[in-house]
Amino acid sequence: MRLGLDIGGTKTDAVVLDDGGALAHRLRAATGLGADAVVATAVTLIERIASEAGLEPASFDSIGVGIPGQVDTATGHVWHAVNLGVDELDFGGRVSERIGVPVSVENDVKAAALGAYHLLPGRQQERSMAYLNLGTGLAAGLVIDGRLWRGARGAAGEIGHIPVDPQGVLCPCGQRGCLETVASGSAIARQWPSDDPIPIRSLLAAAEAGDGAAQRIRDSFVDNVAAAVRVLVLTLDVDTVTIGGGLSALGDWLLDSVREVLGRWAADSAFLASLGLSDRVRVVPAGFPAAAVGAALVGAGTSHPVVSLGEQRDERVVSWLK
Template structure:
């Protein structure tokens, strides 16, 4: 028995990686879902470097958490872009310099374990659902540079017919609004996406959205309008998710959650204002159905660890892990 096997107590280890544009966040969990270790490493640019980042981060995680590669029962990867979860191929991950990459085949040839690949936001939705500890339907709303959502019901990711379920960022809510990168006007993302807000703000700074909030509180009218846009867009996304798929809860994550209660309070006020003149909207209690993730929560890596290759999107059960053995 290896030292790694001794420390993991003979339990099958599941590894999950959240591959981002600048860093890869990885966790290892045991069969009960307990996080055994977590590491972060830089992500490389281009297909070869991305595969190398996945392999090296997995090996670093094994060293950090004290298990051997022979203990790894499965590896899940959450990655931005269009993902064919059945084949493990990612397409158009532009922030990583990837046009087409078969992650499951290439990384799996180095680490001898089944690989599952999923869009990062959908993986984060699965991770957020697992943290809630129940089977209630929920949506994960990612407010970052862009805006997207993942939907989980009964412990499974719901993708829709073509995998676009949850793409709330590109629903137009203002036909006369700002032009979106998708070509439409007034998409939700133009209101509450960090990239769109930074462009509209147009002033230098490391954290433009935080600068907008600070300037709004100092009385800057442009900043106040953009801050109101953010709340209005996020409230619209919550409303769309609840009205279209009737999820019980909308969990909000992504980089903008670093704003904490300032962001949450703004969204709650916007939801209440929208419902003020509508008995129907008031009956939905949308302001009570949102939650903000804690800053730094590893939900995408955790959700990736819960993926299995076929059928994709199901949590790995003890029966399934035994079948993979």
């Protein structure tokens, strides 16, 4: 049995995978903010789900945690987990000490990439996948040749900071017009201030009602999500691009809109058409615990695990989620 945690800005997701790779248990709880509260959230959830599974933490084959920010996978150290109120934290060390067994730590988007790759149907035919995370920011996790690819310094997939508009706004990263400044939750919140806790909901309603400004912001958002897909396929030629993160809750609307843009581009470019971009895009199903499952797999003890989950088990997981 493997245990995985995904520590998000509002909620933390815990899962237990059985020996066949199927989801045996799942728990969610609010995430505490600040270093001490984040550690306490992780420890409490590990103990609760272990107890639900009838095991001691030490009895699991592995325990892994996905967490936002920059992660040193060798030490479990975490930096710049802004949404958690954490600037720097020996997360792996502190959690391991509290529960008495080693814990693997991975960036949440990278963990989600691994989780989505192993859970989604069809991966048997696919050697590669980019997981395009549309949350507060925009970043991708990459699975290449069936393995998580972190890159030389763990920066693989940081496509949110590829500039796409020389006249664009200044990005917190110091560059101008980054992809993240037009195709992310923060981009929508900046361009369409709203009391709605999900600003894009208000934006889409206004656009639907005929507001020209809202339509322009919406169209720019969709165009640039499509541009992110294009960058990923032109650079890596991944079999699929799976869109996840908070904005993936837009579900079919997001998928259809992005495919419509990719289809329009393909109509003008035989080259793009030959790449079949539109067919490669998917959106993760709502509630899909990709990062927690991926964290359980990362916990297998290497940052490049090749974990084979049987086809049968995949189907069970997928139907469990429906």
